[in-house]
Amino acid sequence: MSHFFYFFFGFVAVLLALLLWSLRSPKKQAYSSLDPTAFQGPDRSHATYLSQIHRALAPADFEFLASRGSAGLARRVRKQRHRIALLYLSSVQEDFQKLLRLARVIAILSPEVGAAQEFERLWLGVQFSLRCHMIRIRLFCGIASLPQLSGLSQMASGFAVRMETAIAELGERAALATELTSSLESRDIRPR
């Protein structure tokens, strides 16, 4: 069979796969992206727990356990801290998703959006998601070394605090706009 035959069948297969993916219900969220509560979040952002995570990942702990305790104990603690690292990764991802949602609401409510900004964000989202999956796989398999993750935490700490403030500031404005929009929508439903 010639190449054109495969081309069209392949193209349609990709389209159908994308159609299914786009119709799949999004991951269960406690709120929709146009819900003002989406930006309020917990009283403390995940980022503020970075110092505790940093401590939990310190190599000194493992050295101490290896010298004073048994190898089994050190292994168990390492496993537990891998789990902590995974949870930390999830929270970084949550921060990222929160920012993405905020950016989408702003785009939806804006009279004009920039193509470059929108596609940049789309690309960043894809990159971030892929990286998270790769790191998660490595952590899950126990390949990742904890000191490096600790380095990541240190890098993130300064930024995370600034991000928390920004989310609060931006969230207030977007929440106000969406509140106004949803109250208007609920009043103005009428048959066409």
Added chain:
Amino acid sequence: MMVTTAFMQQSLWALNSAGEVVLLTLLVVRKNHPSYPAFSFYVFVDLTVGAAQLFVYRHWGFDSDIAYRFGWGTQGMVLLARALAVAEVCRHVLSRYRGVWALVWRALVLVAGLVFSYSILFARHDWRLAFPSAYRALELSIASIVVTLLIFVRHYDVKTELQDRSLAIGFCLYSCFAVLNNTLLERLLDDYSVFWNLLGRLTFLASLSLWTWALRNPIFQVDPRKILLPQGVYQSLTPEINLRLHLLNEQLSRFWPAEAKHP
């Protein structure tokens, strides 16, 4: 075998025409036609073309040159009407979000243009297949537009009405199947022509059922008036958010190579 196939073809033709009459009646009775003028026009055109084709085939014969030209010529009209109906669905779904819509419709036009050009380039360059090739390229463009639209809808987490979603899915499935059907026709030519017609009608019947189900009730419209953010908000906040996203991404990318050095 031939008699059975011919009977099935005629039955499906009758069934599709009856389905279209039901759908048009529903559109009018439920007063949904003002909301979907292009879609109503498409169903009407398809019904009329079907009746005209029946007349031509009976008068000049199915295998005549006139029937061939008339068949493909009228298919062009139907396809144009379908393209308008798809554009209408796209507008319904996203035009309320002015800024995003301005971006999306340009992206959709670009996608349609690229897919059309590629389809023409990849087609077998045989003059006998000029009509089917152009038809397939347009069908592929329509399917790509619908899929791209739904990807944008998912990306922006926009709420869509059941009717719009069902119309979009029906158009996409029909177009995808039309592409496969035409590709097989191009490959197998005369051996496949009977099944090509039969399968095409079956797919249309499936889409028609989906549309009829979706439009069985009157549509309620959300008032298009929206509170939009002031002009400068997007320009001032979005680069800032993107920068923050970039920094978060950067953290992961720095972690990755450093971690890779320490197995």
